[in-house]
Amino acid sequence: MESTFNELGDKASVLDFDPKSADVGGGVEDIYGEDTATEDQLVTPWTYSVASGYSLLRDPQYNKGLAFTEKERDTHYLRGLLPPATCSQQLQEKKLMNNIRQYQVPLQKYMALTELQERNERLFYKLLIDNVEELLPIVYTPTVGEACQKFGSIFRRPQGLYISLKEKGKVLEVLKNWPERTVQVIVVTDGERILGLGDLGCQGMGIPVGKLALYTALGGVRPSACLPITIDVGTNNKQLLEDEFYIGLRQKRTTGKEYADLLDEFMSAVKQNYGEKVLIQFEDFANHNAFQLLEKYRRTHLVFNDDIQGTAAVVLAGVVAALRLVGGSLSEHKFLFLGAGEAGTGIAELIALEISKKTKTPVEETRKKIWLVDSKGLIVSSRKDSLQQFKKPWAHEHEPIDNLLDAVKAIKPTVLIGSSGVGRTFTKEVIEAVSSFNEKPLILALSNPTSQSECTAEEAYTWSKGRAIFASGSPFDPVEYNGKVYVPGQVIQI
Numbered sequence: 001m002e003s004t005f006n007e008l009g010d011k012a013s014v015l016d017f018d019p020k021s022a023d024v025g026g027g028v029e030d031i032y033g034e035d036t037a038t039e040d041q042l043v044t045p046w047t048y049s050v051a052s053g054y055s056l057l058r059d060p061q062y063n064k065g066l067a068f069t070e071k072e073r074d075t076h077y078l079r080g081l082l083p084p085a086t087c088s089q090q091l092q093e094k095k096l097m098n099n100i101r102q103y104q105v106p107l108q109k110y111m112a113l114t115e116l117q118e119r120n121e122r123l124f125y126k127l128l129i130d131n132v133e134e135l136l137p138i139v140y141t142p143t144v145g146e147a148c149q150k151f152g153s154i155f156r157r158p159q160g161l162y163i164s165l166k167e168k169g170k171v172l173e174v175l176k177n178w179p180e181r182t183v184q185v186i187v188v189t190d191g192e193r194i195l196g197l198g199d200l201g202c203q204g205m206g207i208p209v210g211k212l213a214l215y216t217a218l219g220g221v222r223p224s225a226c227l228p229i230t231i232d233v234g235t236n237n238k239q240l241l242e243d244e245f246y247i248g249l250r251q252k253r254t255t256g257k258e259y260a261d262l263l264d265e266f267m268s269a270v271k272q273n274y275g276e277k278v279l280i281q282f283e284d285f286a287n288h289n290a291f292q293l294l295e296k297y298r299r300t301h302l303v304f305n306d307d308i309q310g311t312a313a314v315v316l317a318g319v320v321a322a323l324r325l326v327g328g329s330l331s332e333h334k335f336l337f338l339g340a341g342e343a344g345t346g347i348a349e350l351i352a353l354e355i356s357k358k359t360k361t362p363v364e365e366t367r368k369k370i371w372l373v374d375s376k377g378l379i380v381s382s383r384k385d386s387l388q389q390f391k392k393p394w395a396h397e398h399e400p401i402d403n404l405l406d407a408v409k410a411i412k413p414t415v416l417i418g419s420s421g422v423g424r425t426f427t428k429e430v431i432e433a434v435s436s437f438n439e440k441p442l443i444l445a446l447s448n449p450t451s452q453s454e455c456t457a458e459e460a461y462t463w464s465k466g467r468a469i470f471a472s473g474s475p476f477d478p479v480e481y482n483g484k485v486y487v488p489g490q491v492i493q494i
Helices: 002-010 039-043 070-075 089-102 106-119 121-130 132-139 143-149 171-176 201-219 256-274 287-297 306-326 342-359 363-369 381-386 389-394 404-411 428-436 457-463
Strands: 161-164 185-189 226-232 279-282 303-305 335-338 370-374 415-418 442-445 469-472 479-481 484-486
Touching: 089 106, 089 121, 106 121, 106 132, 106 143, 121 132, 121 201, 132 143, 132 201, 143 201, 161 171, 161 201, 171 256, 185 201, 185 256, 201 226, 226 256, 256 287, 279 287, 279 306, 287 303, 287 306, 287 342, 287 389, 303 306, 306 342, 306 442, 306 469, 335 342, 335 404, 342 363, 342 370, 342 389, 363 370, 363 389, 370 389, 370 404, 404 428, 428 457, 457 469, 457 479
Parallel strands: 161 226, 185 226, 185 279, 279 303, 335 370, 335 415, 415 442, 442 469
Antiparallel strands: 479 484
8 A cells, every 4th residue: 555655646647648739528548547538528516627737736536745756847837826846745754753643632633634634645544544543533532523513614615525415406416516427335313312422413424534545445335336324304403503613404303214315325326326236335324324324235235334333343253353362262262242223133133143153053042142232221021011122132032131231240241342332331339349259351432532431441440450341433542451451342333
């Protein structure tokens, strides 16, 4: 990946293109060798033009700033528009990292990186790839949570597509307004359940933007193939509705048929515009919509829900890896979840399926090793009639228990997993209890951002007397306890 971006920093075939002699209508090959303009461009919004001069310096996809060579400055009419010095991409990266490290407030770093992405896309990704451990908590969790909360106030330049109820009946036209024709991945949210922060409405756009930055930096998907989208159907967040800087629809969140019709139109338009192979990732939808949308479209579109499926895959991998420290096979452990929403039930189901696969036991049986606690207490069979459909498989035979501590004492789990979105719910008493019958309790506090984590790394290590195997959704610094330094793991971001 590094060599690719070094190469992009030094040259790009589109920048060796002479706009005066070009036959733009015949198409032009981009830096990936793909035809980005075809014969139908005269009747579609995707008319391709090659930027030069002043406009080139304001095109984030091709702008290189001071990295433009002397030859490129002559070819693309940049003489006088840049200072005379040339600067390598490596030196640009060094300068920017020095600048970013001067900021003390994470949100300031986030804004600086956003400004860079809007100005010089290739330098942004080079910076992120080379400094991923340092910058990942800025580009995504936990900082992106604060960015979403304050999105209206820090909003400068739109990224991605906003599809609101105003565009109902015209969604395909809106998709055609996006300048890139070849889109491979769409991350879409309706903003109703952003991290553990609740309904942030239109301001949830920070999540698809941040997630797709990771698709490029960590997955190698080219930026032009990624499309962040926010479906704006209003918000029930009173504070946002009263905020003069809020950028979304000022109305209560629409539900029912009107909501379903807009999503139907969106899904149909996506397939019509980008083909059947485009991946649609549902991100941070509330429980009552997330499961329904996944079930509705999984047979007609290439879709997955990150909160239900993506989180589950990574957490299962983390649990399996931890078994080397904890000991025993997956089927020998007992799991207790705090949180029975998309993440909790998704993780639980994948663990049950994995145990079923390894032991050749029906999944209905392996589910009995997994217990879930929601806001009303332990999920048990006597509550089955009042449970949402996705919780019912976890309603086992047991007397009712209305709090986590008593559930821990009764179930005696070897693995405690938090996906509740409620901070500090793994109390000292809870961690001491789970540590009392486990030599090495596995504790996963997955909720984001950091303020919503069920416990901190320091609390887990201190209250377990250094015996816990701990991982979290948001990153925590290493902890020193009794002269030993513990480095917490980071499992997944919920």
